[in-house]
Amino acid sequence: MLPVQDIYQQLVTTLQSNPITLLQAPPGAGKSTWLPLQLMRDGHFKRIVMLEPRRIAARNIASYLAKCQNESVGQSVGLRIRGESKVSANTRLEIVTEGMLTRMLQNDPELSDIDLLIFDEFHERSIAADTSLAFALETQSALREDLTIMLMSATLDTERYTAFFDCPVIQSSGRSYPIDEVYIPIKDESRWLDAIPTIIKQALNEQTGSALVFLPGQFEILRVQQALSDLPSNCQVATLFGEQDKANQQTAIAPAPNGMRKVVLTTNVAETSLTIEGIRIVIDSGKRRAATFNLKTGVTELTTQSISRSSAVQRAGRAGRIEPGIVYRIGSKQTFERRNSHDNPEILTSDISQLMLEAKQWGASIDELTLLDKPTEQQCEQASNLLNMLEAIDSKGKLTPLGSKMLSFGADIRLAHMLLKAQILDDQLPGIFRLAIYLVALLESRVNSANELSLALHSQQQRPHPVFKQQLKYWQSRLKVKDENSELNTHHISLLVALAYPDRIAKKRGNGYLLANGAGAELNADYWHNDDYLAIATMGGHKGGRIFTATALNPFELQEFLPHLFSELTRCEFDEKSARFIHQDEVKLGAITLSSQPSKQKLDKSERAKAWLSLFAKHGFALFNEQPDAQQLLIRMSLASNLMPDKFPQINEQQLIQNAALWLGVFLEDIKTLTQLKKFNYFEALQNCFDWQQQSRLKQLLPLRLTVPSGSNIKIEYQLDGPAKLSVRMQEVYGLTSTPMLANGKLSLLMELLSPGKRSLQLTQDLAHFWASSYRDVQKEMKGRYPKHFWPDDPANSVATNRVKSKM
Template identity: 35%
Template sequence: MTPHDAFPIASLLPDIRRSLAEHPRLVLEAPPGAGKTTQVPLALLDAPWLDRRTIVMLEPRRVAARAAAQFMAKQLGEAVGETVGYRIRFENRISAKTRIEVVTEGILTRMLQDDPMLETVGAVLFDECHERHLAGDLGLALALDVQAGLRDDLRIVAMSATLDGDRLAKVLDAPRLSSAGRSFPVRIAHFAARRDEALEHQVKRAVEHALAGHPGDVLVFLPGQREIGKVQALLADLAAAAAVDVLALHGELPVEQQSRVLQPAEDGRRRVVLATNVAESSVTLPGVRVVIDSGLAREPRYDPNSGFSRLDVVSIAQSSADQRAGRAGRVAEGWAYRLWPESQRLEPQRRPEIAQVELASLALELAAWGSDALRFIDAPPTGAMGAARDLLQRLGALDAGRAITPLGRRMLAIGTHPRLAAMLLSTDDDVETALACDVAALLEARDPLRATPGSGRSDALAARWQALAAFRGGRTPAEASRSSLQAIDAAAAQWRRRLRCTAKPPASVPAHALGDLLAHAFPDRIGHRHGSDVRRYPLANGRMAQLFDDSALIGEPWIVACDLRFEAKDAKVLRAAPVDEVRLRRDFPTRFSDRDEVRWDDGRRALVAERVQRFDGIVLDARPAGRVDPAQAAQALTDAVRTLGLDALPWRESLTQWRARVRCLCAWMPELALPDLADDALLASLDAWLKPAFAGKTRLDALSEDDLGDALKSGIDWSLRQRIDALAPTRIVVPSGMERKIEYAYDAAIDAPQPPVLAVKLQELFGLADTPHVADGRVAVVLHLLSPGGKPLQITRDLRSFWERTYPEVKKEMKGRYPKHPWPDDPWSATATHRAKPRGT
């Protein structure tokens, strides 16, 4: 058993206990090797405030969760599942005796949703907060909400090696403690790639260099399983010749293989461990003296233009690079080789997933929680949350008011992405449920098919399922990976157990069977063949998708796409399945419609009335209809403006000025509570202010300037309009007795009003000492002082200063040029005029 004081964090443990006795939250910073993951939970077990309740520690990765629980149990001289246990997806190692539960992120969220009081839990520890996974951020936000509203005695600890501790401490309103680490010096070098050299070959050279020049084991960080496989194949000969073990470490490995990597080699052989960023933190790899870092990771990214998420290979953050390098200095002096140019600059910190992934799961969790007013480290983006809620409505998880439905609650209990949950719950037939479990396992897994020379990969989901069915029958197709199919088969079995499905998966299915289920997961990506191009498919979400020339799906009337790649024109269908229209009409009857519609035809600049048959956003048939319905016409014209923009309306100068005056007064005098007349606000509220003005009209140009003015001003009552005219007058009487125009402007680029401008001949202001003001004296008018010929002489907001300092020079220059106009020595007392001097004077 390893004593507590063998770890650098030991000296800080009394401070941690003391802080949590006095304050319910704590931010703990401790570098890799300090022992925070395994020593802090054990140190808190006998805390008086815990009162024999459970400590729950969130560990983002399954490998790390198992390893942490096993290490703590070993320290106590027990087996996992006694005092210390763990819960991860499809695996539960806890008992009635368990007081420290190490859980992964999704498990913690379920615990909070199922029992917000957490009556048996005294503390929740969030390890590796810097990884900023979506589920981890949500779990922290939910725990903070529970603490604030239900359990003020609940302790929350946020722990990490590389987080922005000061910022997080401010967000949590928590004390911050920092621990020293245990590390030896690590020499860092950049191992340059050769010209046009693939990553796997650069890694091979770096590994050979490390084995030849340094002692100890080598840890190689690679983006994902695919790259690990390539490097492993290249190192096969080296491993045999040099008696070196080449081992993989990633989240998809069986437990036994993961455990082998985390243990030292019994025979003393050197090891090369090829790992994803699972090895960045929380797990200890004994014997590592050299780190080779590709500087890459495979992370989810969300494209807001397409609405699709995908895993991209991206450059890591500097904080991750530092943490990876530190792995070489855990047992002795080490070396870190970075496979990117020294001149390349990395982002300081990892970007949070909440800012770059699809948010349907988060939106469903918040709907179930009943509030989205939570304390997130970074708030979810508004646009992504709107798109997520739209999807959940399509899936039936949210109602029209965006409240969670009974189906939505059942989907949440499934514990997977809402798309897959909707599919798994879409049928009551046991055999279909077993097939749905297969489809879910296929969608969650990496593609089991390899690309074949000359033909690439099939885009048919059916080809994957048929390979799975063949594997179950004892035959693995040549183009398929046996290990991948084995993992998919195991995952499908887990899903059947989860759903209590006793039926065996079928050995064969009709052509449309997969697509009929998949349509419930991707109702927005159901597509119908284009009338003039058999490769193009309008989708239910209004987008367009296209098959590849060699697609196995060409000719199918209906498809559903589960994998799309966004491109500038059409999305490319990477994987899909055919759908039976009869089944679509049975499962989605409300999505089919047959009704008269009126739309704006931009080419003809007119409304078109049609009898339209639709499936969701797909037009199946459209034929000319009769007379245009007035209500539909008003809506169609309003929608046309929404598409064409506000410039399509008949703005006259006086109305443009009125709008600018209102916008300026909004900024100058917010207490007036005037409506927002910015472009975005007007476009968002077209139905409220513009649509009534189109009543009885069938053409866009039938809207007159007066109609537009009445519509724009409709939200402001008469008395407030009078105040606008008084506070921001369009004209002002100058000392000459003439009325002169004031121009107003609002700069949308900087979202700020510009000073009002009064252009007036200098002679008309004789006798006026101070600059005129508007907005109840708050805003000075900018005076554009003009010559008798109307040319600019001076621009000023300080008339008094102009008369005192600048006027004598202007008078000297202008008197000879305009001798017929007055240029008095004393402009303060001179009579203002808009005319030349009378003859003879």
């Protein structure tokens, strides 16, 4: 009996009375197989759609459930993944991958006839799953109160999720079979891969059954596979990863032949929702290949990372599915316990341009979506800039008809833009659409080994890699384009790359390149190009800034087809080296200057002010000569906004520099030289950031001067951190029994008591305590040094003076 069966009735009751429910059940509990099938068989829901993050898991679950029904996939149990749809009018339980569910919601926001959505392995938190869930929640609240949502995983962050969704959690206790843990520390962690084959052989000698070995990617799988050539004859080695064809995947998943043991080398595709019969040993490298997005370059780079503890639990669970198992973990137990509890969600580490476009198609902004984690402002800005370059949104951020078509295309939006535009341009540029299909197949198959794209395409046309052939066939079939035997015309390849990667158009700069998005890039060591301009298809390496594949480009040939990328502007800036204004008319492609010549326009006041503001943005207030009064005003205004935010607007130095055009610009229009600028007194401009009433209140709460008992008006020195300071001769504060406070008691005053010769005698914030204690020592010393001045025995009750004794 599966563990999930114990909580089935409780779960059904909860699902029927709550819009959203969390189910936490360990690996092997039956949540991905027995549960949805039983819900369908019992007729609790008319039609169920279950989202599976991975295609291999979706396909295998659909096949297994259909077999349980004595049917083929497409009858009561359906499947919908990219390039494969098996559903019918009789389908009541449909297994879909993430992108498919998003398309279903976009095409039919009401999700007609669907009354239960199941998000399996929700802990993986892919950006596509977050998107689909956000849309589903809106459908549920606005259109379908009868729609039920269930989130499932073995390792949900239940406390956070139940609080966020305000929903119940049902937990299935206990794994089907116990799993022992073995930790294997290694001396040099950088050589972890070399240790894997030895650990596999050790595990096979110590244990019975077959083994599942988790590795980051194909490179590591092939390395380990080569090192296992000397295994006993009864051990069969298989590989399993996402890019494999179905036949090889099924071979890896199938049970070992009678009398044989199997070692399956896999990536994290086997981490969840997949049962490989006969596995009772898991060997976990503790590594995974994960996408890391570089905001600066706009490149997503696959890097090898340590997995979280929750992922390690998922992997170990593969060993206890059908009998007691064991997991061998690389590294010490202490290292394991220092790992993060959960992996970071993709939405915080990925390019969110697809999500932003999906949201616009949905009719909402990202901020309006119910997302467990919100992307940063920088991510949103980067995505918005890219979507504008891809013509998916207009200058006002509105979705364009082309952007809507790109979403429905079912491909990466960059490649969708390239294909759609190439199709339109094919009459004008014959053969470009065929070339675009070949290029998409090359980029999606990731089998290219040449730096120059045209060479790579000709190579694949002559000797195609099986994965390239598979991708090419898929796109030709989907776009209804017949294959031709003629030589591929790669003349327009640079235009196609620019259509897909407009942000990666690059201009030579020193030993590297400047990208249109403003980032820098460098050539891969094997790259032999030395062109002034490149259209870059793939980048990666250190910080995503190394060029791997590209082709030469004439940027001016793009202007006819991509005019929105080009801008004409007048640049005015002050060059500090030559101490003169540069006033140029320029043509730009993003951050790249394509041409520049002396401007034909007269330099006006506003342009000159903008140049000064650019200089101020670079140097800040250090640009101006030292101005104590203005500097004190800035500190007082900043203190006022911090101490009394209800009375004063927010003011700080960084904010003033960023918004200088609003308060400083008009004052700079008549300044013609750098010398004049340095001498400019910004006191009045700064003061105007407060209105008249706020200025008056500032003088009252944080005054420039303080009247002391002697009648003197003494200047106060303010600082951003710590108390304000008042330096005053001791005789002038006799009779003062407590230290004054500023800003209605919110800012303390540090009193520096001076000798008649204005030498510091005492620093105090508690004047009464000083009079009653340390004053005696000061009096004794000062009476001898300054006998003409007044040194009373009871200063707290004496008359203050600024004169010598004879004139008091």
